[in-house]
Amino acid sequence: MCQGWFLLFKNKLNVGFDLTTKIPVAISACLMGDSVRYDGKHSFNQLIDTEFSEYFHFVNICPEVEAGMTVPRPPIQVVEFDQIRQVVGREDQSINVTQPILMVAENRASHFIGLCGYIFKSRSPSCGLHDVPIFNDQGDIVGHGAGLFSQRFLEMRSIPHIDEQQLIDADQREKFFMDVKLFSQGTI
Numbered sequence: 001m002c003q004g005w006f007l008l009f010k011n012k013l014n015v016g017f018d019l020t021t022k023i024p025v026a027i028s029a030c031l032m033g034d035s036v037r038y039d040g041k042h043s044f045n046q047l048i049d050t051e052f053s054e055y056f057h058f059v060n061i062c063p064e065v066e067a068g069m070t071v072p073r074p075p076i077q078v079v080e081f082d083q084i085r086q087v088v089g090r091e092d093q094s095i096n097v098t099q100p101i102l103m104v105a106e107n108r109a110s111h112f113i114g115l116c117g118y119i120f121k122s123r124s125p126s127c128g129l130h131d132v133p134i135f136n137d138q139g140d141i142v143g144h145g146a147g148l149f150s151q152r153f154l155e156m157r158s159i160p161h162i163d164e165q166q167l168i169d170a171d172q173r174e175k176f177f178m179d180v181k182l183f184s185q186g187t188i
Helices: 001-016 046-052 098-111 146-155 170-184
Strands: 022-027 056-061 077-082 084-089 117-120 132-136 142-143 161-163
Touching: 056 117, 084 098, 084 146, 098 146, 117 146, 161 170
Parallel strands: 022 056, 022 117, 077 132, 117 161
Antiparallel strands: 077 084, 132 142
């Protein structure tokens, strides 16, 4: 099903697309099979790996590991304390990795100038774009929003971005491809 769409889209994409140079696109490392998740596992995404790697040079990033967290590690979540969002341990809120994750975002955004897009991991407290559960300090979900890394990164770098769940939708997938292509050519 996806492959049929991709073959049709591939013809559109190849028009004016330099296949000798892959476009640099950042990606949540777990989506490429790196075992960096809190539970020591990965979230390998076959579609991204097999279909998109023909066009993109992926730069694998795991902000939690880069912030000094171990694998495996205690799970974290976004908690709103007095209207300020922080990334803290799910079971132990004294584990606070807000500042290290924000520092990684600032470092990556300022040093990876050549990136033309980013594929984030949905629902991740660091990388999610819009569907991260936001908790209050009592443990109740009070809404959904962005993970702290993705939010800070995108505040500093306005580049095409999407998460792996959005890539399932053919229209969103095509828009992302075209936006990355245009961004790489300097036209958006």
